[in-house]
Amino acid sequence: MSSLPRGSGYPRNSAKGSVLMPSGTTDRLRASGGPSEHLLLLLNDHRVMTTDQLARATATPARTVLYRLEQLRTAGLVDYDRPGRQRGSAPHHWWLRPAGARLVTGTSPADGRRPSALFSAHAATITEVWLALREHGPAVGLTLTGWATDRAGWQEWEGSASRWGGASVKRLTPDAVLEAVLDDGQEVAAFIEVDLASMTQTQLRGKLDRYRAYARDEAWRGRFPYCPPLLLLTTTGHRAVTFTRNAARHLGDKSLPGYGRRPVGDFDLIAAHGRLVVAAAGCVRDPARAVTEHAWTLTDPEAAEVTLTAICTERATTAAAAWPAYQRQEAEADRLRRDDTLRRIRVRPRPLLPLLGPAAVDLVSYLLDTHHDPTDPFTxxxxxxxxxxxxxxxxxxxxxxxxxxxxxxxxxxxxxxxxWSHQVRQLAHLATSTGEDRPAWYAAAAHLAGRRLLTPAEHHQLGDAPTRDAAQAQVWRYWQPPGHRDEATAPTYPQWRDQQVTAEWTHLSWWQRQRTDRATLAAAFDVEHLTACARCALTIPATDTGDCPGCHHSKRLPHDQCHTVTPLTDLIAALLADTTNDA
Structure with missing residues (x-):
């Protein structure tokens, strides 16, 4: 029960100008509420109701309801009018006085003035639509769960920014907002507009423009399961058809692009979900028919009249079909944001170093490398x-x-x-399965010894890396002895060395030749003209100042010190000692 303010009395009828002391009815309402308070609450929600409507809404005989209303009127809480006539059988149209509004809400939104005949008729018609939905909706698969009229159903939102900057607050003022559930449990909603032939088609078009702005700005998101359809109840079928035809011209209502020509995509489903559907029925004097029969005209001139349940079902079905499309769209947006973030990290990974450490940054750089091959054993x-x-x-x-x-x-x-452990074990497997020590494998071992991962480009070619003999042949293929420019006639290094050693040998005296070994001269010649790679011990001419063609190392050793290079097996054994068995 609503909290009830205490006071000393309530004015009765401002038209009569008299003041009443607190009556027993008012005291009882303050204490416990009951059927009379229910009548006040209904009038507060619907603004104007007839005696018959109140009786149907409370499932109470009309005579009993009229008796209670007269008591409330005597207490200055409600009043009535008979629009158009004061005598005869015209129904009583009841509304709240300020005291009645204050009693049920704690405030006084009602001004107490007698509503105009047009307002009373309009409000009573909206109430009749509500009653028709309550009474006949469940039989056609439409169970009412919510009904908001007047300010309770108004929609406010911030529209798109104007060219002068800032956002404008927009307002939609439907006569009522319908919320219901279908037999399958789907939630549906709709905007109800009631026209008693008091508005011109130009005024109706202006109202439609506000609904178009509401749909265009997607102001329904977060409030309704889809863009609620605009349902106009008017006086005649001709007015309904005229309204829907005008609406079709302004909405540009056509079948969604691609229907019947290409498969419906996510864009089509989302567009259908946010589309403003407009329908009209010319039976405002008989709302029960609008609820139960094929009475609604759509904007498609070729479509037959449909039921209210069919309109709501189509909207609910469209929303259900669009939900996976929204999920895919959101997932794609998340993927694009993720890829953009990772792209910026890949281009500039250095800011991560003080936050995550060198090992983490090395892993991130490896994972963000674009040359990954999942089939590569080193991956x-x-x-x-x-x-x-x-x-x-x-x-x-x-x-x-x-x-x-x-x-x-x-x-x-x-x-x-x-x-890192996976790559070390893979390198060890590669070396032990072949029994070789290819120069490129020395480079991989040295790279891993620095606790750095081999990049996809580095480990992709390890299985097909040249053997030591092939790498050495590559060295000699491009070597030319001094003074030889014709590759066709240029001697090999052994030939050139023998020529030079023989020339030196012939210049020795007989006594020197007896004490000098030709192999010693050849070894000295090698030390003078050859070096060894300090990493893989590949033999390289001293005149070649580039990196080692086998392992791309830059440091050299004298040729006679190549035996000091650590063997590949020892390098791999040291690495295996630091590996872990994490899966």
């Missing part, structure tokens, strides 16, 4: 999508909570160790 099996989703969400969040960054850094570091 670790990680939950990449979930990891990158968490990273993108963390990076977009501002401010970040104190627990987010350490937790993410720990997760990425653990995954880095898992990926």
């Amino acid at each position: 670790p099996h990680l939950d990449t999508d979930a990891t990158l989703d968490a990273l993108a969400e963390w990076w977009r969040r501002s401010p970040r909570s104190s627990g987010d960054t350490p937790a993410l850094a720990a997760t990425l570091t653990r995954l880095h160790q898992q990926a």
